[in-house]
Amino acid sequence: MERSLEKQKKWEQRTDLPLMLAAVAFFVAYALPVLKPEIPAFWVEVCDWAQIIIWAMFIIDYLVRFSLAPHRREFIVNNWFDLLIITLPMLRPLRLLRLLTVLRMFDRHAGNALRGKVTSYTIGTTLIVLVTAAIGILEIERKLPDSQIKDFSAALWWAITTVTTVGYGDTVPVSESGRFLAIALMIFGIALLGLVTGLLSSYLVEKVSETEDKTEYKILKQLEAQNQELKRLSEEVRYLREQLATAPTKE
Amino acid sequence: MERSLEKQKKWEQRTDLPLMLAAVAFFVAYALPVLKPEIPAFWVEVCDWAQIIIWAMFIIDYLVRFSLAPHRREFIVNNWFDLLIITLPMLRPLRLLRLLTVLRMFDRHAGNALRGKVTSYTIGTTLIVLVTAAIGILEIERKLPDSQIKDFSAALWWAITTVTTVGYGDTVPVSESGRFLAIALMIFGIALLGLVTGLLSSYLVEKVSETEDKTEYKILKQLEAQNQELKRLSEEVRYLREQLATAPTKE
Amino acid sequence: MERSLEKQKKWEQRTDLPLMLAAVAFFVAYALPVLKPEIPAFWVEVCDWAQIIIWAMFIIDYLVRFSLAPHRREFIVNNWFDLLIITLPMLRPLRLLRLLTVLRMFDRHAGNALRGKVTSYTIGTTLIVLVTAAIGILEIERKLPDSQIKDFSAALWWAITTVTTVGYGDTVPVSESGRFLAIALMIFGIALLGLVTGLLSSYLVEKVSETEDKTEYKILKQLEAQNQELKRLSEEVRYLREQLATAPTKE
Amino acid sequence: MERSLEKQKKWEQRTDLPLMLAAVAFFVAYALPVLKPEIPAFWVEVCDWAQIIIWAMFIIDYLVRFSLAPHRREFIVNNWFDLLIITLPMLRPLRLLRLLTVLRMFDRHAGNALRGKVTSYTIGTTLIVLVTAAIGILEIERKLPDSQIKDFSAALWWAITTVTTVGYGDTVPVSESGRFLAIALMIFGIALLGLVTGLLSSYLVEKVSETEDKTEYKILKQLEAQNQELKRLSEEVRYLREQLATAPTKE
Known part of the structure; x- marks a missing residue:
């Protein structure tokens, strides 16, 4: 094994x-x-x-x-x-x-910042997916008589209106295979929306929690106070011990 | 009772x-x-x-x-x-x-991971809702003269463009009942978007808070230092007590 | 004043x-x-x-x-x-x-649960906004010759496809005033999407942080250990004091 | 340098x-x-x-x-x-x-509240972007024979239906340059959606974590109890020391 x-x-x-x-x-x-x-x-x-x-x-x-x-x-x-x-x-x-395997190169350059990495991957994946979808739909739909997607420019336009869920409906796949591709692109679009929102909201949640007073901050303050108390106590005990060490000799 | x-x-x-x-x-x-x-x-x-x-x-x-x-x-x-x-x-x-009651089976297989469970439920529910909506709209709209939804493939295509809120408008329900179904599907779509985003952003919030330095981490470090201090103090006190125990006998 | x-x-x-x-x-x-x-x-x-x-x-x-x-x-x-x-x-x-002032009634019935309150308000507001927009658009657009919105059912259908950002485009306002109303509805739609997502993701973030192991949990464990140590130390000191109280009498 | x-x-x-x-x-x-x-x-x-x-x-x-x-x-x-x-x-x-450089003025008026600042910037940017996009598309598309965007009102309507991702499809750019502008606007729309959601959900996450019982709150309570215990212990030790100070004189 x-x-x-x-x-x-x-x-x-x-x-x-x-x-x-x-x-x-x-x-x-x-x-x-x-x-x-x-x-x-x-x-x-x-x-x-x-x-x-x-x-x-x-x-x-x-x-x-x-x-x-x-x-x-x-x-x-x-x-x-x-x-x-x-x-x-x-x-x-x-x-x-x-x-998409080409995106593995990000791994080499990336530092610790998870969010930066996710952002790079998201942009890279989106670009590759868009170009892929545009070329794919162009191959499938170009020769169909009732298709509105006849060149790469129209194909890319369709891909972007779909992935952003704008969906004007001026360029729409008409074949079974084209619709399959469109569905894959829509699912990717939903995930993309979620990722963009997630990145922005995780950023905001963090920034806000840093700047505004919160329970965590109170905990930190309490801990610092406790540390001082502990040090004072240690001092006291050390003094006690010294006294005890000298007490018998006094006797 | x-x-x-x-x-x-x-x-x-x-x-x-x-x-x-x-x-x-x-x-x-x-x-x-x-x-x-x-x-x-x-x-x-x-x-x-x-x-x-x-x-x-x-x-x-x-x-x-x-x-x-x-x-x-x-x-x-x-x-x-x-x-x-x-x-x-x-x-x-x-x-x-x-x-959807069939999804209860997930409960048996699922471990502790809440997010995994929610993901499974979301995918399962989405698939059932899409197929249900497609079959429902097909039954309602197929026989209408001005309907664009005449077969299951078109019905599923409509359901997916609706649930992702892409809404091309190339296939649209034209009857009252069809629109009722569509509204139910749109509401589900909004919730689905929210869930996908929520899952991704809860994941990012957690991952980021794990990897990046934060107040919590500082608190943990403080606590660990404090624990060491406490142990040292305990040791000191134990030593004190031993001294005290032997002191009277010395006398 | x-x-x-x-x-x-x-x-x-x-x-x-x-x-x-x-x-x-x-x-x-x-x-x-x-x-x-x-x-x-x-x-x-x-x-x-x-x-x-x-x-x-x-x-x-x-x-x-x-x-x-x-x-x-x-x-x-x-x-x-x-x-x-x-x-x-x-x-x-x-x-x-x-x-919308009628929604103030929620304040009387509502308990502490903020999320429940926000959910109630969101649903109530959405319903009122949708009916308002439908009635408004119907009044504005019904008499226009090229309008597709001629009855309440179509008006409500338009309002819902707009607020969910599906936007089929089968019913669209054609007058200046109608478009003003539509814009207000779209802005509300964006906010609604954000609220639904926010509610779901705040729920998930909380649930996940409760169930999964996290820094906070480690902190709690450390604190519990510290509490035990502190108690042991207290006991020790109390014993010390008792010894000290009896020591002089021994002498 | x-x-x-x-x-x-x-x-x-x-x-x-x-x-x-x-x-x-x-x-x-x-x-x-x-x-x-x-x-x-x-x-x-x-x-x-x-x-x-x-x-x-x-x-x-x-x-x-x-x-x-x-x-x-x-x-x-x-x-x-x-x-x-x-x-x-x-x-x-x-x-x-x-x-957009005009928005720098917000920096002068803004206080500490990060969320308020982000909200101001988001609204300001959105307004400028919408007007810019409307004027830009109007210049590009007005003279095209098959364009539906012939006046500023239609241009603004298009810009808003696009940025909210509603995308009715009743007004759509038909030229290459117009589509370029539309794509920029869609990307902005996705980011806007993410920001609105992020703002609302960071607000909800914070509010909920404030009102509901949580691990953090338990930690705070534990710490407060511990602080009391520490003080009691300090008192005890101080008493011990006083006893020790008087004990030798007794002798």
Whole structure:
């Protein structure tokens, strides 16, 4: 068991950077034919093959990690998202989210400040999710006759009006797959709203509790008073002891 | 009074599982003719009868619990939702929410973690509410000529755009009853937003207060220092006493 | 100064109930011709006169309170909303909000629980604001040719989709005054969202801090240990003193 | 280094008021031709020149502060927004946000109450942002044939429905630049929602923790009891010492 855990860590350390690069490459290979449909057919094919190869890499990585995992059931539960995007071809646009692994770089630069870290992650994740959703919806909806999403600009506009829950309704997905993507984006939007609010309100709660008088402050004052009393008492006892030490000699 | 409380508990323990199953059965009997309108008329009738029978069961359960309740006025107030969905035929789709009793199963598996429990309940409730709202709106709006909600997929899409408060406006209820359902869903959506935010911000408030220096931490440090001082003092006093115990013998 | 404050309180105590009733009467006189436009012209005129008389009452009450106020500038600042709805005829629908004074009744029934009180006020205020906005928008928009709000049901539907920030866009005010009302409702909606979230998250923060291990808990444990140590020390000192009291006699 | 920091402060103190006035003047020069397109061409030109001159002032101020800054890289990072609105002509409407410097006046009047300060800033910022967004979108969209935003009233209506995330969709930007502005407004809307919620929930968390029994309160009670015990102990020890002081004389 111990040894398999060690092997697992080694595997993850070695594959960390290559998989990050693979995620970036997958993003490019996916985005290019969607954003520039006028590129020669040869390059489209190259991108297709690149996607398939990188997808195979993701599968191999998953299988190796699975075989090395000490608790296999736990591994499947913890990596449900990886399993989902590897197996379901319908969720192919979500594979772009492998790009989120790039955010791990924040870990290296980040100090202790939890809130700063959460803020960085939130902004990074939001940007990647928005671009991913825009490219995904563009691929799905562009060729549909009654779609309003025909270029990247409209796609990004749709993604942002959705994630902020503004929802004008001027650009709306009309296909089943497009709606799936939209639902994922809405759930992310709700979580984003919660995070922004949570960050701001945790900040306010802390700042307010620092500046305003509170029970805690009274406790601190009481403790300081107690410390003084204790010191006085110690002094008294020390004096007592000295007296006692000299008393017998007096006698 | 004591005895009626005992009887009430016994009744609830005995009917817990059957009522859960009845709620699931009601859900199936309600959903089937709505989702599959092409099933033979015989099965539609079976479903209709099943709904009526289960509804009667709900009424009987309510009346028994009412007759056993020690404080009847309190009982009516606490079970206002049950009374509402039993009496008003207009709110029939809301009877599907009896399915929420299935979530009681979380209680058995859940540990101490309140937040984990609230998260489980929130996700479970949201899923049931969404499916319930989608089936309900589909039944109400499908046959209306100017409705945009003609199949389950559109109904679920409407439910999700509503609950997340995105509200594109591409699928909107047009009948009075449909709007009633929509209002219930919007109120749930507001509460859901509040819960998600509350969960995330309570988590952040806690994490931040753990990692960052705060008054509490200073208090803890003070207390630890004080404890050491107290122990030193105790030692001193014990020494004093020993001296005193031996002093008379010296004499 | 002291005496004018006393007079002010007396005036407010005496006019409290009559003004509440006047607010209810104003609501009825305003709502009736809007909700039932088919009532005879005579009753419409009665309602018009009732509104004017009650409006005059509000003005007189404002002027009396102003003349009794010890600090007049402060009074104007604190009662800016009263001044606004009394003077601007454009904001006439907002006069219905005088009905909110009825919520003062909660103060009598409410116990200590702040959260329960805030919840009651929030629900009460929301209901009154929604009905007020619906009646107001109906009066403003019903006669406009391109308006989608022609009956109370549509007006309430609009009010609820707006206050929850869902904003389908299927019913939208088209006149300047209607949009003014809508903006007031949206601001209320934002505050409502904040309140619901705040209530839920303050509840969660508290519950979580109660159930989970925290610095505070450690502090409490330390204090309990300290208390034991202190008692032991006291005992020791008492014994010491007894010894000392008997020692001289031994000698 | 020290000297340049001193110089920087001096520069900022001297330019504070002129830059505030310049921001107001820029606002007027920008808003006038947009809100009153019927003014004579001469005045339009005056406004154009005023804008260019004030823009040049902003650039000079930026360059002087840059040259005085002790850490230049830090300066660029901290003043990214200034650099952005100075350099990108596309973001010209955002220059109106320099008006936010007027809010610095709150600092003079504000007391200790952090929450009051945040509330003032939030309301002030929201008003300026809304008016800025309305004027900006009006300038961008008014001349477009398929735009629904043709006057200031419609522009403000759009801005408010967007910032509250209601998003009816009855007035929507149709140009690229308009959508850019809309996205900035939506991001502000999300932050506004978070702030309102944070303010309300920090208020509720504090109020509730004050009124309800909590661990902290128990700690305070324990400490008070302990202090009494300590005093009693001190008394005892003092008595002991007095006895000890008299004991030898007895002998």
